[in-house]
Amino acid sequence: MVRYKHIVFVLILGMGRSFAQSERSSSIAGRVVNSVTGAPLHRATVEITLEGRDDVRGQAGTEGDGQFVLRALPAGRYRITVTRPGYAPMNYGARRPNAPGQIITLGANENKSGLIVRMPALGAVRGTITGLPVAAKHPRVVARLVEGTTKYNFGRGGTVDRSGEYHIDGLIPGRYRLSVGYSAVPRRELFPADANIDLNRRYTCYYPSTLNPHEAVLVEIKPGDELTGFNVVVQEPAEAILGIHILWPKDVAIPKPAPGAIPTILSLQTLPSGTLQDLYVGGQVIVAGDERPLYRNLVPGRYILSGTAQLQGRCYSTREEVSVTAGTPIVELPLRPCTDVRGRVGISGASMLPANLTVTLRSLESAPVNLDRSPLQPDGSFVIPGVPAGLWSLTLSAIPPAGYLKSVMLGTLDVLDQPILITSATVSRLDILIGANGAEISGRVEEGVATMILAEAEDAAVSTPGRYATTSVDEQGNFRLAGLRPGAYRIYAFEDIEPGAWLDASFLAEYRDSGKAVQLKEGPGPRIALKAIPGDRPPAKKGAL
Amino acid sequence: MQRRFAVLFLAVLGAMAQKSPGKLSGVVLDAAGVPVDDARLHLVDQDGRGVDLFRSTGANGQFQFSDVNPGRYFMTVSHYQYPGPLGGPQIGMRVEIKPGQEMEGLKLRFSPPTVVSGRVVNDEGEPVGDCQVFISPVAEQEGSTSRVYTGTTNARGVFHIDSVAPDRYVAFARCNAILPTEHLLDVVPRSGFEARSSWMPVYYPDSHNRSGALPFAAAPGLDPQLEFHLRATPVNSLTGPLTAAPGVTWQEPVSMEIYPADAGPDRRFATLYGSSEGPAGAFRIPMVPPGNYRLVATTRERNTDPPATASFPLTIGSSAPPPFPIVLRPGIPVSGSAEDSAGSRLLQPGSNVSYMVESTPAGPVRRTVVAPVGNITLESVDPGSGLYAPSADIAPETGRFTLPAVPIGRWRIRCRSNYDLSYVESxxxxxxxxxxxxxxxxxxxxxxxxxxxxPKPNVNYRLENLPAGNERKWMVLAVPEQPMTTEQDDKVAEGDPGSFAYTSRIVPGRYRFVALESDFAGTRDRAPLLRILTPKVDPIEVQASGRQSVSVRCFTKAEVDKAIQTYLYGDTPPPSAP
Incomplete structure (x- = not known):
């Protein structure tokens, strides 16, 4: 006799993405308040999502006293998110914005109440910019969020008005690097006569007055802050001139473009590396066949020059690491054909590769080429044609939920979790192995209240995000992590932690003893008990990236 | 022989001295004394036209006119960041260049720019960010260039609109934030939840209708510091099928908008736009608050065929209306004829015929060109409606015309006659x-x-209170009290200095007459000036026939400037008046 539960389960799957209308007899009620003053927040949007189903949602607004009720809910596991203009979005159960929240388990005929969501008010910063050169155009101030060592793209900007004042609002509480950027045409007298100059030059200076992003003093925004007096005194950088000479391939004829037609171009990126990594320099375009060296004025330091062009329907690329110092060195960049990367995907622990698996290479050096989704042949082999020289990161899509990336080898080089360097000399094959049965670990936080569970792979020699996994807990403190690569791990339960904080190598060192060491093999793992680590992260050191 | 030569020589010298050009130079500064880049200087002669000498300042604010013939000029200085009162140039002054005179070192200073700032708060006194605020002059004339300024509120609900022309305005705020409402747990489409509540757009300070808008003045030193009060309102989507009357097809997306029924010429910022999916699909206009509206839909094909349209009033309540159809219908041709009566001679055989010689490969060919005697346009009676009816030419000799496609609705006829002595009598x-x-x-x-x-009657204008010793040219302006069927320029006569009476033929009707000096009034948009001056004169009825004489009050530049100051600042003097 088939049990009722199983029939319902099959029906849900069978109807594709429909949502079974089971009995709706439960509800969740609570209150939304300002995280600092405790004042109730009216007209906040409370959204409830069924766990694992992004498209099954409900919504309610808060009343004048901050109260909300989510009615007519079926039993299940849910997440709740609250948003409101003027405040940072918060997940229920999280201590800070952008952190995952707590899962709520709801039974049939259950009316849960008393949930409290504390929302931090957004902050603002203002100040005056002085020292802008007379020829500066389009000055713009940007505040960029710094969290752990993750390079965040979240930033808010503002224009600089006639009297040099700026004002940026809508800032989520956190630490920011403040910078002012402006465009200026470089001074002609720095360059050799008749030089082909890159006129598209954007300069950046950091608060309070430095060209080095590492020396920037971070601005701390607390909820509802309206900070004033954050003035930036602009410094003009010392210029070092670099000449770039593209060596076009001799065996390829480059036709002159017809009048009005778009000429063939080479797209050149100049990427600061090492200490200058965070500096924005920008790319430029060189018309195919142009033999003149192109001159750029740059802050002295190390750079990676990489360029891509499509000549006669084939991809050509070039890549060199240069050190820019005083004087005017000329760097020669020979264009060579792009590489066709061949490889094969295998799976261990299952007989067949999952359907719809694709291999994607994503450029870590802003190459202007899309290399998405190369599909696999039935035997798992693939070719990604025309890959320009550079650093790439590999992603596999449609790995089954319990599966994990077991190994990636470029010939004999282990490139699992590493950026993959492809050059015109690369002939090795990319061998990718998926493990069908990832390691799994579950448990409960027995002491204290945790908002985030962190699993750190012990062999994480370099701080790469891929070697950490996180999840949240439910009201009983239960948690579960799946699809992990087998190996030695240390599991931590944090009461409150900044997302990405663990990527700073020195951070986890302080909490090592509070984590539990486990050895994980493929398949279900042990059930462990954890103790929550209290408090939050100490403030970052000045200039931490 | 020598004496004659000497006389000739002196005469030539004298003539040259008469014509030797002068120079005019100086610098343009802002209110703080900083030189202004890209200020435009315009020198016009006594007629308000003709000479057209024109310079812009560079980064150092300097300008120079080096080849100016001696005479009297009116110089205006304008800059887009320093608009003048009612949209004209901020600085206007008379200069006289004597022969060979070099007028140097002129310092022309702009007043501080006018700013309109304020706050938008909701019914709980909390600031509302990301709202759009629009301001437009109070009595915007149909057809004059629109001067709508806009700003956006920041997170503290504050907006700041810079470089506004001093004038009286009405303001409108619209915030598109979606306010939360209850949606029970269910599968939600990718586009998210349907918006059911938002902020009601308001005219300053808190009126839903144009009629309740409170005008305010903005001028240097006079920032009105507007505070808008918002209330929440239910909003609904309007949907339904978009269908075509027989014979109508389209490919480009149909333009669809609804606007408050009483919006008037500034309906632009109160308009809500909808979208349609594909030919003969469905339409959707999202987030519509309750109110009385007019819906106008037009096809927008790239060819020259007249559009198919739909236009009807619509009342929306608080709950979602059921779907309703929009049927696009073609325009209806309207034919007619122009007739002469009572001595009008619009239609004269052979009057509009001219000849043109054209070179063709076969040799020169003479072509007969027959010009129309006039043109008929229709304007929608619904104020500010986007509906458009293509115009028609009036054929010469027969007077026939055909308006090819007039959408259903009410229309006002306007006619432009190429024969100045006739007007549309009925x-x-x-x-x-x-x-x-x-x-x-x-x-x-x-x-x-x-x-x-x-035929138009003959009118004689007598200028009153001309200043003593007047040496300027004046223009007579006639501002009609009723909409004009026959198009007529507001300038009806212009005369030489010293003459007291001008004459012209104008369309009969009720007018307010005003005379202004040509050099100062000739180069700018006069409509805002007339708006301020006409209340100071009484209306006069011009009869359909018989010679008439009309008194016209003269306003010197000084009087006009004073009238503008009073309009902006009221009877109290402006703060830190220059």
Whole structure:
């Protein structure tokens, strides 16, 4: 006799993405308040999502006293998110914005109440910019969020008005690097006569007055802050001139473009590396066949020059690491054909590769080429044609939920979790192995209240995000992590932690003893008990990236 | 011989001295004394036109006119960041260049720019960010260039609009934030939840209708510091099928908008836009608050065919209306004829014929070109409606015309006659005389339209209170009290200095007459000036026939400037008046 539960389960799957209308007899009620003053927040949007189903949602607004009720809910596991203009979005159960929240388990005929969501008010910063050169155009101030060592793209900007004042609002509480950027045409007298100059030059200076992003003093925004007096005194950088000479391939004829037609171009990126990594320099375009060296004025330091062009329907690329110092060195960049990367995907622990698996290479050096989704042949082999020289990161899509990336080898080089360097000399094959049965670990936080569970792979020699996994807990403190690569791990339960904080190598060192060491093999793992680590992260050191 | 030569020589020298050009130079500064880049200087002669010497300042604010013939000029200085009162140039002054004179070192200073700032708060006194605030001059004339300024509120609900022309305005705020409402747990489409509540757009300070808007003045030193109060309102989506009357097809997306029924010429910022999916699909206009609206839909094909349209009033309540259809119908042709009466001679055989010689490969060919005697346009009676009816030319000799496609609705007729001595005396539609030249098109076929022309009367203008020793040219401006069926420029006469009376033929009707100096009034948009001056004179009725004499009050530049100051600042003097 088939049990009722199983029939319902099959029906849900069978109807594709429909949502079974089971009995709706439960509800969740609570209150939304300002995280600092405790004042109730009216007209906040409370959204409830069924766990694992992004498209099954409900919504309610808060009343004048901050109260909300989510009615007519079926039993299940849910997440709740609250948003409101003027405040940072918060997940229920999280201590800070952008952190995952707590899962709520709801039974049939259950009316849960008393949930409290504390929302931090957004902050603002203002100040005056002085020292802008007379020829500066389009000055713009940007505040960029710094969290752990993750390079965040979240930033808010503002224009600089006639009297040099700026004002940026809508800032989520956190630490920011403040910078002012402006465009200026470089001074002609720095360059050799008749030089082909890159006129598209954007300069950046950091608060309070430095060209080095590492020396920037971070601005701390607390909820509802309206900070004033954050003035930036602009410094003009010392210029070092670099000449770039593209060596076009001799065996390829480059036709002159017809009048009005778009000429063939080479797209050149100049990427600061090492200490200058965070500096924005920008790319430029060189018309195919142009033999003149192109001159750029740059802050002295190390750079990676990489360029891509499509000549006669084939991809050509070039890549060199240069050190820019005083004087005017000329760097020669020979264009060579792009590489066709061949490889094969295998799976261990299952007989067949999952359907719809694709291999994607994503450029870590802003190459202007899309290399998405190369599909696999039935035997798992693939070719990604025309890959320009550079650093790439590999992603596999449609790995089954319990599966994990077991190994990636470029010939004999282990490139699992590493950026993959492809050059015109690369002939090795990319061998990718998926493990069908990832390691799994579950448990409960027995002491204290945790908002985030962190699993750190012990062999994480370099701080790469891929070697950490996180999840949240439910009201009983239960948690579960799946699809992990087998190996030695240390599991931590944090009461409150900044997302990405663990990527700073020195951070986890302080909490090592509070984590539990486990050895994980493929398949279900042990059930462990954890103790929550209290408090939050100490403030970052000045200039931490 | 020598003496004659000497006399000739002296005469030549004298003539040269008369004509030796002068120089004019100086610098343009802002209110703080900083030189202004890209200020435009314009030198016009006594007629308000003709000379057209024009310079811009560079980064150092300097300007120079080096080849100026001696004479009297009016110089204006304008800059887009320093607009002048009512949209004209901020600085206007008379200069006289004597022969060979070098006027150097002029310092021209702009007043501080006018700022309109304020706050938008909700019914709980909390600031509302990301709201759009629009301001537009209070009595915007139909057809004058629109000067709408806009700003956006920041997170503290504050907006700041810079470089506004000093004038009186009405303001409107619209915030598109979606306010939360209850949606029970269910599968949600990718586009998210349907918006059911938002902020009601308001005219300052808190009126839903244009009629309740409170005008305010903005001028240097006079920032009105507007505070808007918002209330929440339910909003609904309007949906339904978009269908075509027989014979109508389209490919480009149909333009669809609804606007408050009383919006008037500034309906632009109160308009809500909708979208349609594909040919003969469905339409959707999201987030519509309750109110009385007019819906206008038009096809927008890239060819020159007249559009198919739909236009009807719509009342929306608080709950979602059921789907309703929009049917796009083609325009209806309206034919008619112009007729002469009472001595009008609009239609003269052979009058509009001219010849043109054209070179062709076969040799020069003479072509006969027959120009129309006039042109008929229709304006929608619904104020600010986006509906458009293509115009028609009036054929010479027969006077016939055909308006090819007039959408259903009410229209006011406007006629431009190429023969200056006639005007439209009456309009007859469906054999009935029409009041105010407004006709209603309901269905095809449309009845015949007849336009009767009569000769314009002769009017003599007597300028009153001319300043003593007047040496300037004056223009007489006639501002009609009723909409004009026959197009007529507001300038009806212009005369030489010293003469007290001018004459012209104008369309009969009720007018307010005003005389202004040509050099100062000739180069700018006069409509805002007239708006301020006409209340100071009494209306006069110009009869249809017989010679008439009309008194016209003169306003010198100084009097106009004072009238503008009073309009902006009231009777109290402005703060830190220059």
């Amino acid at each position: 309009v007859i539609f469906d054999d009935k005389r029409v009041e105010g030249a407004v006709i209603e098109i309901t269905e095809a076929p449309a009845p015949a339209l007849r336009m009767r022309f009569a």
